Amino acid sequence: MPGTRKLGRATDSRTAMLRAMVTFLLENGKIETTVTRAKEVRSMAEKMITIAKEDTLHNRRMVMAFITKEAVANKLFTEIAPQYKERNGGYTRIAKIGPRRGDAAEMAIIELMPVETAAPAAEAAPAESK
Template sequence: MPGTRKLGKPTDQRMAMLRSMVTTLLEKGRLETTITRAKEVAPLTEKMITLGKSRSLAAYRQAISFLTKEDVAKRLFAEVAPGYSERNGGYTRITRLGPRRGDAAEMAVIELVK
C-alpha cells in the first residue's frame, strides 16, 4: 500500500483510481491531478518502473495484474524501463501548479523524468 491517504474513497474505488492513474501516467508520460493524488501515484509508478527494469516473466505478470492496459505493460518493459537502467529511483517529478478554480484544490503535474 503506497500511503495512508484515503482520498475520500473506499479501498476498492481508491485502488481502481490509482491503478488507472498509474496506467495513464506510464502511457502518456504526464498527468495533471491534485497534489495529494500525485503523492500517492508517484510510489506506485516507481514500483512499476522498477519491475520493468528486472525484465523477468514474473515481474511482467505482476505489472499486468496491476496495470489496466496490456499494451502499456508491454511499452513499460520495452521502452520506458530500459531508459532508466542507469538510474536508481527517482523516476517521477511532481510540480505544483496552484489552486484549481472552483474548489481551490492544490493542483500538480506528475511526470516521468527524462
C-alpha cells in the same frame, strides 16, 4: 497497497483510481491531478518502473496485475524501464501548478523524468576563466 492515503474513497474505488492514473501516466508521460493524488501515483509508478527494469515472467505478471492495459505494460518493459536502467529511483517529478478554480484544491503535474544524455555534460566542461 499498505500505507496509502485514503483520498476520500473506499478501498476498491481508491485502488481502481490509482491503477487507472498510473496506467495513464505510463501511457502519456504526464498527468494533471491534485498534489495528494500525485504523491500516491508517484509511489506506485516508481514501484512499477523498478519492477520492470528486470524483464522476467514473474515481473511481467506482477506489473500486469496492476497496470490495466496490456499495451502499456509492454511499453513499460520495452521503452520506459530500459531508459532508467542506470538510475535508482526518482523516475517521476511533481510540479505544483497552483489552486484549482472550483474548490481551490492544490493542483500538480506529475511526469516521467526526461532521460539525461552524456552530451550536455561534455559541453559544459570547457568554461572560460577571466
